[in-house]
Amino acid sequence: MSRWKAAAIHLSISALIGSISAALIFLLWFPAPYSHAAGADRLILLLLGVDVVLGPLLTLIVYRHGKWGMRFDLAVIALLQASAFAYGMHVVLESRPVFVVGAIDRFVLVPADALDPKDLAEGREPEFRSLSWTGPRLVNALRPEAAADRSDLLSSGLAGKDIEKFPKYYATYAGHHEGLLSRAHALGALDAKPGATTAVDAWLADTGHHREDVVWLPLVGRDADMTMLLDRHDGRLLDALPIDPW
Template identity: 45%
Template sequence: MSRWKAAAIHLSISLILAAIVATLLYTLWFPPPYFHAAGAGTLIPLLMGVDIAIGPLLTLLVISPAKPKRLRRLDVSIIASLQAVAFGYGFYVICQARPVFIVGEVDRLVVVAADALSDADLAKGSRPEYRHRSWNGPRLVGALPPTGSRTFDVVAQAMGSGKDIDRLPEFYVPYEQVANSLKRHGRPLASLKPKGAEQRRQLAELEQAAAANGQTLYFLPLERQDVYYTAIISSSQQQPIAVLTVDPWNIPTKK
């Protein structure tokens, strides 16, 4: 078998594996509308690129019909091992970065990744479902500020470590408890300032679809690690129906 044929077979297998994994991640760990806001638009192509490049490229460079069969088998074993290690590490990184909670707090939504929560903080979750990291997509929850003696402790902790109530499951509540408060902070789509034709087209399509269904839309900032997106929310559902790469602030600010 020629090296080109071997590399082509290896590439085909890698593409099939990449398609299966990408579909799984897109539908389960990084589902719409949070796909890009959760960082999957960068992480998944990187993982797939490394996986596809390492195996087939090494096969093309190393495999040779002139080599003895024993050496060809050794080469294939080494290449497969390298590819498996690279893929496993990349998959682990994505696993740690997967969003496990979308937290509604005060005037925004916050994407909380698996590695942003400590086991100790999870153990204090206000409800059983808030005490573990989800494996089947992010949970939409709310967070209420502390009261009484815990207020000073949480404020001091936030100032010292940057860990606000969105990363403290003891303050999580069902999303319905904060939906009306978030709605009062929502702003009309007309106040958005999209950049470029694609963003304007997305907004126009959302507005047309909402008008056809007699719905009203508003937006809230969606934050991931101090990067802001725009969450479009239906007034009837009071939940995000789309996330756009539009800066929701006139003057970018940090939380």
């Protein structure tokens, strides 16, 4: 077997594994429209770069038919590739978005590694006390009524840990979205932002929604911020567009 054939076989196996991984990432763990904001495009490039490129390239470099110790060399390459891939998948799973939180005047995409297990255990409902494996759950974060809790939340926010990282303040989105809608902006407020008018007009044409029925709020992600579109009447999330809301 030539080194090119050996590398091609290795590349085929790696590409299959990479394709399965990409499907899991984009269809299950980082679903649209949140994949860009959560950094899935960057993570998949890193993961596939290691899995699809590094292993077959090393095989191409070291493989020589009949070489003494060739099996050992290939085993080391496979081990290195598997270790790098396992680490990459661990990073992906820790970064996956588990909640889309309506937080006062914006939506925040909360990844798994941003929630402290102790805080997670204090969630009001069972679904607020676990990390989703099938895309982020939509919730709303309600400000506490007790003065002491408000003071603690303010202090925590100044330290960088805001309300969206406390599941004990989560509530179901349906029935608790009036505050968010009251702070939402008309689509006209996006007109001054670069490329926004074209993107919004294209979205309206594709979906059939009327401009006056759609409002927006910022969506804060780990890697990028986007613009979340909502139905003006019932607060239903319609889509997230790659427009910088700030």
